Amino acid sequence: MIDRDQLADTLELMCPMFVLLDPTGHIVRVGPTLQKLRPDMQMAGERFLELFELTRPRAVANLTGLLANAGTKLHLQFRDEPRTSLKGVIVPVPDGTGAIVNLSFGISVLDAVRDYALTSADFSATDLTIELLYLVEAKSAAMEASRKLNLRLQGAMIAAEEQAFTDTLTGLKNRRAMDHVLARMVASPVPFALMNLDLDFFKAVNDTMGHAAGDHVLQQAARIMVEETRDEDMVARVGGDEFVLVFNRLLDRKKLARIARRMIDRLEEPIQIEGQTCQISASIGTVFSNQSATGDPAELLHKADIALYKSKRAGRACHTFYSSDLTDSSQEPVPSSSMPPETSARAAY
Amino acid sequence: MHGLINRAIQSFFCTTYGTDRWQRVTEAAGLEFCEYEAMLIYDEEQSFGMLDAMAAELDRPLDEVLEDIGTFLVSNPQVESLRRLLRFGGVTYVEFLHSLDDLPDRTRLAVSDLHLPALELREHAAGQFSLTCHPGLPGLGSVLVGLLRAMADDYGALVMLDRQGGGNGNGRDVISITLVETAYAEGRSFDLGARAG
Structure with missing residues (x-):
């Protein structure tokens, strides 16, 4: 059985937004990317549910309540500003010495990358966030090109209509x-x-x-x-x-x-x-x-x-x-x- | 040829040589318009005619002009969004080189009807690469040379590029890339969260 430190070292690479909890629901260690979101805060030692508010499911007061939802999707947000919302999943550590929460940004990732100046090094190698960001930019650029085309076409249409001297129905002058x-x-x-x-x-x-x-x-x-x-x-x-x-x-x-x-x-x-x-x-x-x-x-x-x-x-x-x-x-x-x-x-x- | 490519060529030429000369190119090429629309598809032959007219107008070999286009695509602020999209390929120049294999797929993700020929990067020794550009878009090899050079500047890497096998009959272009130093200069910063305007 590996000890908690070894476990945390592994998690740092694979899930840079993990939180390792002790049996009382206090934070033992957090991943480097999660720490980057609150650079001045000493997260270790804090109670998990005092840093993060669980928005779904609600009315969970302690680790036992959290673990009752093990394996299902949790919706959380920071209790302090900026109240970035996060998705997460919790699993108990096998020998009952606590739990691991893995967090991710979900759809808030676009704002998070900007707000926290994240780089590709902040995401694990298998994380698709960079591809997602790429796609958002690529699609925006393509949409922009389409939008410009539409504006030009619309302008051309208005110009053509303005220049028209003929009533299209009757062929008379307008x-x-x-x-x-x-x-x-x-x-x-x-x-x-x-x-x-x-x-x-x-x-x-x-x-x-x-x-x-x-x-x-x-x-x-x-x-x-x-x-x-x-x-x-x-x-x-x-x-x-x-x-x-x-x-x-x-x-x-x-x-x-x-x-x-x-x-x-x-x-x-x-x-x-x-x-x-x-x-x-x-x-x-x-x-x-x-x-x-x-x-x-x-x-x-x-x-x-x-x-x-x-x-x-x-x-x-x-x-x-x-x-x-x-x-x-x-x-x-x-x-x-x-x-x-x-x-x-x-x-x- | 896709309007995005034509449009990029037009914007390169107008920015570098002015709209008057562009007008002359479009006339010489027999185009009945002088503005390409980025989201329309144009006749291949007509686009290559435009490129030939461009080389004639500048009195320079087409390959050289195409290289300049590749450089323009990365270094001009007008097309900053393209530089950003390329920078998503990797944190280092080497990672970026490896990401070129995915470039045609990435391109298609963004613009579904923009097809680029397959690209294949091989690493022969540490710092020794070759990029094979498969047939499908004549001239792409030259554009890539300019683009790879400008991206090296962007990453702050020092590279030597050599284009071999142009016109060897099978339509393939092979570019050999020698990476002399990965951190030769500062390079330009890439802020993931700053969306290009």
Whole structure:
């Protein structure tokens, strides 16, 4: 039988965080790594349970209680700061002269290595802690590379979206493109007419027949607007069912009224979708570039809106030219009682 | 070739020779981009084309440039995390050398689709080693020479390296390593708990 000192010498190499206890539960010797966690503390001679608090199982008051849990996993932590948590296992020394506790850090090892400046020499040769640390670092580095890639891709996506001038659903220009075009046009001496066009009863189509049907209607409407305008005109979808049309060098009221009428008539033609019929209409307001006092695109858009709301109040499906005697009612709600000529509610069936 | 390798080459070149010259390399190699993404896989042939363009741009033999890349990987603060990962291999330079056998497995633990050819260290006499680099990634031998030299500095060891058998037809590279002194200089410290940022 080897004596306790020989046993402790062996343990130092194999389990550098061991604690050798005497039959009364007092510490006889501790491993070098465990001692490194409390360099100024004389551990030998202390009562084990006064240095370490047993968090699981609880209510163990002495060595007999500890030994009742021999071979099972113990959860412990230091009673003083830093209260590093430890895992452990206790086994009795065969001839009843005490017990051996082997401790390890468990998942707290990452913090422990940093807090206590541990090195690979502090772990036994077979301990996988170094491999674990390696893996944590390697995975963090790989994750970081992935994260950077994701950030770059996200940045590229946002940039691409910001640069896009096309409304992907209809192929028309989008609001961003319209802002650019309008800014350029108000700065040039070329006169133009600006139309705001709102689809009427479009929401009903979306609500009763679903978004796919709504999308189809928008595409049809976009096609009609493109067909009814010249190549040099701009058609933009600036909102869900809101469109802006800009007519270059076209100030002829009769012509514009005709274009507006034709667009409304065509937009009102029933559209077949999967055997169902739906019908929408449109209200239009038009303003001329020379009706702007400030040359601000926002002012023109607002005046076109005033005209548009006049059309809506007049029962929709019509077109109004802006004039200064129109009252600004664009912020007030339009009565929603008016129904399309061939009520779209039918579309639901 | 794995994006991590391409990215490392790019970061070596840009740091050492500047982004303008890198731009020229990517153009000469016919790449339609100038930034490699670390987590994507690139066409082998294209990557080797980029290396050739790099050697041409520098007007230096490719092997020499590859050695510089190996040195860069260990000594540049930009890639500190890689130095740390290599230092996990052992407390001493000799332990580190022995850990090279595990390098391909270790690499795969970290990045599962990054495959390195097998490495084999033999100890012929005290302080006399040879490292065989099996075929699979042409040029790795040269990179390893630079890397082994820089790691020796890192550990403070004095070594002589000699690359034999390059281009002997079987695609294997053998590097002979003579360890003159293990504690020649102070070396750089390695703090286990300090995670590279």
